[in-house]
Amino acid sequence: MEPDISAIASLIGETTRAQMLMALMSGKALTATELATSASITSQTASSHLSKLVDGHLLVVRKQGRHKYFQLRGHEVAELIEKLLTLSAAPNTSSIATGPSDPKLRESRVCYDHLAGEVAVSLYDALVRQGYIADNSSETLITDSGKAFFTNMGADIAKIENNKRPLCKSCLDWSERRNHLSGTLGQWILEDLLSKGWARRDLNSRMIHFSSNGKTLFNKKYGIASI
Amino acid sequence: MEPDISAIASLIGETTRAQMLMALMSGKALTATELATSASITSQTASSHLSKLVDGHLLVVRKQGRHKYFQLRGHEVAELIEKLLTLSAAPNTSSIATGPSDPKLRESRVCYDHLAGEVAVSLYDALVRQGYIADNSSETLITDSGKAFFTNMGADIAKIENNKRPLCKSCLDWSERRNHLSGTLGQWILEDLLSKGWARRDLNSRMIHFSSNGKTLFNKKYGIASI
DNA sequence: CCAATAGTTCGATGAGTATCGAAGCAGGAA
DNA sequence: TTCCTGCTTCGATACTCATCGAACTATTGG
Structure with missing residues (x-):
């Protein structure tokens, strides 16, 4: 089977998720709330989006205390x-x-x-x-x-x-x-x-x-x- | 303003449209009906998808008689x-x-x-x-x-x-x-x-x-x- | 001119999903 | 402990949009 490109594309093809990814193009690791405010959404919605992006291997997450730092998975992304x-x-x-x-x-x-x-x-x-x-x-x-x-x-x-x-x-x-x-x-x-x-x-x-x-x-x- | 990557990504982020694009990765120009059958959908639905892909500058279309030949817009796509x-x-x-x-x-x-x-x-x-x-x-x-x-x-x-x-x-x-x-x-x-x-x-x-x-x-x- | 084929437009239906309120959980601070 | 903060889960709502039937336009072939 050919890989399904629509899965990854649809992750990016949503305005708020795209905004988060653009914010992460700074190369810095950002917390969930930082990403939520930068995209003007509540933390609940952000949490949902971020878990999808991690599941889709576009982001990696690092837990530090009660914060979660998200980053692009690598230069390929x-x-x-x-x-x-x-x-x-x-x-x-x-x-x-x-x-x-x-x-x-x-x-x-x-x-x-x-x-x-x-x-x-x-x-x-x-x-x-x-x-x-x-x-x-x-x-x-x-x-x-x-x-x-x-x-x-x-x-x-x-x-x-x-x-x-x-x-x-x-x-x-x-x-x-x-x-x-x-x-x-x-x-x-x-x-x-x-x-x-x-x-x-x-x-x-x-x-x-x-x-x-x-x-x-x-x-x-x-x-x-x-x- | 930064360009909106979600517009293009969402075009690709839909299974049937992605199937059409994959079919066009053969490099050949295909007609609307060929693309419809290759994605197992009716011609109406295909028509809707194809016009979106053309509007989004992912495809180019060439009319030849009563056929419409679709192609990827270029090697960048x-x-x-x-x-x-x-x-x-x-x-x-x-x-x-x-x-x-x-x-x-x-x-x-x-x-x-x-x-x-x-x-x-x-x-x-x-x-x-x-x-x-x-x-x-x-x-x-x-x-x-x-x-x-x-x-x-x-x-x-x-x-x-x-x-x-x-x-x-x-x-x-x-x-x-x-x-x-x-x-x-x-x-x-x-x-x-x-x-x-x-x-x-x-x-x-x-x-x-x-x-x-x-x-x-x-x-x-x-x-x-x-x- | 009529039939057949290619493609489009319109409207109704339905599936998927983004959104947020409310509640819950966990880590750190007092 | 108790409080506060960061994040998640659940459920309800609403919105977007893919899909197809039906009707329509356009081109080709007899």
Whole structure:
């Protein structure tokens, strides 16, 4: 028998559940009540939805005291949602025509485990321009000079390369409609800039807030031309 | 506003519509009645579903006389369904535990525009073994000797490479749980072996039937060790 | 022109399910 | 213990939507 794709799709195909999943695209683990309030429903309803999402293997749950922390099951689930995002954003751009309600969200946000938005697209372009990654329109690769560059930045390339997941992967940005960097390297960049204190996650959204100093350093280190 | 992923997901999240989409994963254009019978519903119901799928930009329709031919909108939609397939197949393997009902389907089938199943996995392995493609666990690439090999096979590499779509792309096979070849090269291989008459599409399913002679030639040309 | 086939529209029915109030359970705090 | 909070279970309600019969439009073939 072919697997039944409708089971998983119908889990996502419900507005409130979809809202919860989008909230979890921040990569953070959220409690049941946090997810309930973010989707504007009661805790009873949220509980029902969340158990369905866990049963459907889209979420994992970790119990901690009297709290239950929910998270996306892994990057595979995140990638599925990304694909849905780009397909959802594509056709309506002309018909809805209104810009994004939140310009800050358009500028920089988290896409599960890597950076997205204008900043991420600029970063991608800058890395290509400097020859650290190569985008030959078929696939995205890290170059030798790129490996040297990231090693110099403090990354353990061998470690993050030794993974089933691709090191580099271009991921279509739904707001910019251009490539940004995903994969384990994209993951490292996000973790690195958070640990360096250049930016911090928003508490309640997928947004990323750069400090003005952090933004300057980020642009300088990665050779991004600031306007 | 973030795009609403639930709209598209709910289109797929209905069993009969999902069946129709799976039927269209054969890559062929099918008429409304063909899709209706394949999903065991009346033409009225099918008509309703199909118009929703077209409105949701998952299908395109082409009118020809009194027939309406439906097709997946493009490889992006096919890739979304592939991702759903692998996620759907993954968790239940141990719980359901039964093999695929149709061993022929497991052996070789079409995945929108490329080959899938055991044959496709063997092909992938053979190409890697001979150094025609390189799978460095991060991404899949065609090598120079691979380019020479496929040019010798009659492919116009420059033409199929000059595309927004990746030339090589590994695609996880849901039945084998291993990589097979997708992308424009995977597309070329399928078209080539069909045009050479080594195999033919099944009329009513995603199955691919190799002629015994065609299978021998296929194995020989691509250096696949037959058991 | 008439018959046959492909597909659509409309309306009624029915199944599935999201929602929340009320009650219950469990972990942590006083 | 007693209270408070986070989460779950149960049951009733309401809403969405898949389904099909019946009637209708459009295209092809004689």
